[in-house]
Amino acid sequence: xxxxxxxxxxxLLGRAGLDTVQSMGRSVIFLWNVLLGRRGAGTGFxxxxxxxxxxxxxxxxxxIVSGLFIGMVLALQGYSILVDFGSEQAVGQxxxxxxxxxxxxxxxxxxxxxxxxxxxxxxxxxxxxxEQLSSLEMIGVDPxxxxxxxxxxxxFISMPLLAAIFSVVGIWGGAMVAVDWLGVYDGSYWGNxxxxxxxxxxxxxxxxxxVVFAFVVTWIAVFQGYDCEPTSEGISRATTRTVVYASLxxxxxxxxxxxxxxxxx
Amino acid sequence: MSADDAFxxxxxxxxxxxxxxxxxxxxxIRIERGQVTGVMGPxxxxxxxxxxxxxxxxKPDQGEVWVNGENLPDLSRSELFEMRKQFxxxxxxxxxxxxxxxxxxxxxxxxxHTQLPEEMIRDIVLMKLQAVGLRGAVELMPDELxxxxxxxxxxxxxxxxxxxxxxxxxxxxxxxxxxxxxxxRLIRLLNDALGITSxxxxxxxxxxxxxxxxxxxxxxxxVLGQGKPDEMMNSDDPRIRQFMxxxxxxxVPFHFGAPDYRDDLLGEN
Numbered sequence: 001x002x003x004x005x006x007x008x009x010x011x012l013l014g015r016a017g018l019d020t021v022q023s024m025g026r027s028v029i030f031l032w033n034v035l036l037g038r039r040g041a042g043t044g045f046x047x048x049x050x051x052x053x054x055x056x057x058x059x060x061x062x063x064i065v066s067g068l069f070i071g072m073v074l075a076l077q078g079y080s081i082l083v084d085f086g087s088e089q090a091v092g093q094x095x096x097x098x099x100x101x102x103x104x105x106x107x108x109x110x111x112x113x114x115x116x117x118x119x120x121x122x123x124x125x126x127x128x129x130x131e132q133l134s135s136l137e138m139i140g141v142d143p144x145x146x147x148x149x150x151x152x153x154x155x156f157i158s159m160p161l162l163a164a165i166f167s168v169v170g171i172w173g174g175a176m177v178a179v180d181w182l183g184v185y186d187g188s189y190w191g192n193x194x195x196x197x198x199x200x201x202x203x204x205x206x207x208x209x210x211v212v213f214a215f216v217v218t219w220i221a222v223f224q225g226y227d228c229e230p231t232s233e234g235i236s237r238a239t240t241r242t243v244v245y246a247s248l249x250x251x252x253x254x255x256x257x258x259x260x261x262x263x264x265x
Numbered sequence: 266m267s268a269d270d271a272f273x274x275x276x277x278x279x280x281x282x283x284x285x286x287x288x289x290x291x292x293x294i295r296i297e298r299g300q301v302t303g304v305m306g307p308x309x310x311x312x313x314x315x316x317x318x319x320x321x322x323x324k325p326d327q328g329e330v331w332v333n334g335e336n337l338p339d340l341s342r343s344e345l346f347e348m349r350k351q352f353x354x355x356x357x358x359x360x361x362x363x364x365x366x367x368x369x370x371x372x373x374x375x376x377x378h379t380q381l382p383e384e385m386i387r388d389i390v391l392m393k394l395q396a397v398g399l400r401g402a403v404e405l406m407p408d409e410l411x412x413x414x415x416x417x418x419x420x421x422x423x424x425x426x427x428x429x430x431x432x433x434x435x436x437x438x439x440x441x442x443x444x445x446x447x448x449x450r451l452i453r454l455l456n457d458a459l460g461i462t463s464x465x466x467x468x469x470x471x472x473x474x475x476x477x478x479x480x481x482x483x484x485x486x487x488v489l490g491q492g493k494p495d496e497m498m499n500s501d502d503p504r505i506r507q508f509m510x511x512x513x514x515x516x517v518p519f520h521f522g523a524p525d526y527r528d529d530l531l532g533e534n
Contacts, residue, residue, distance in 0.1 A: 139374045
């Protein structure tokens, strides 16, 4: 390959920057068209229910199993640290706060991006490559309303619920390890938790986080599917991008949201 | 103003670019109402792009696309969706919805655009499937059909709403001789029986010439020639003759643009 001059490299960098900005612009227009405007022909509540099942209900297994194990590990680690200070009775408080504030929303969003987000991208990309989206358009049905909107709403609705289930199962898993196995007193596990968890500060903030993550992850997933190059290679690249962008966005946003919610400034 | 009423589709001064490459340069095409018009040309010359421009899935850089008295590039997004009910399109891959069976695929346009009772939808779907000879396949899923059958189901779906204009994107590609024969017959039959206007975009010479009332040959971003099939077969234009007679080298070169062969083999690099 020919050697590239410095100017060529700068030009390439500039072009990459422009491509990124263009793609961001397209994604905003895309979101605008999906969410706003007149409901088109052929859309309806039944489409949302179908997507809630495939995006939400089918993600339940991975969310419950992961929540259980993460709660158990948290209790085990927390106990082994706290026992040195004689504070092992506070392990319930620690498990609950960690899950509600951080791990519930974040890990759910990461798992959701891997399980449901990648599936959404691949499904939509495949519909694009087999001209199903074009043929919907030609039948006079807007694919943004018929295909994209129900999937987007299903993500918005189901992910906060999955995050709540994740936290509940995690706290229960923590109790199994701490109370049933390591012998922390039942009353102090739950009592400390009840005393220290604040509804607005901890539960509501956690829910806000998971709503934001739900929005971002699902948006990225459906946009990457819709915007992908309609070839098998293009679909595989788009699926990878969904998981990578969504994970990075979740982790970055988590820091910003945590700083806004809990940073004392 | 609006195009002549004798023409279902009228493309005027159309220019379309992909990046810096001009796919069409000031092209004029008129599709006469009630006829089968073939648009032919070598692979990669932008025939499918032309079809998408006619169906307003792409916006031209310049020019007008008049369909039944409306200029498509001027329409808003929602007006376009309304407009498209007048079109039926047969895509190259068939583009059946893979999560619906044959019956539901054909019923889909009826369900979203009409309020017909279920019994009537059933009768219409069965009639459309009967017309393409696949009433027996009503329960099958798209992945259980052969390529030719998929295209016929897609054709039944395309005519479900009795469109004014039917666009066919390479209907004969990858079909065995029997399936080709069936499609050729169906395209002509549907056109005449339903009184619609058909546009067949294809590079399959014999099939397209045999059913078309009028032919356009496109290439190099221009209309190279137009006329009745037998006029085109006997054309003096070397570019049209090369295409119509399948001559490998000529105005359309056999070799893709490359540096001098001798220099490439014996030169310094």
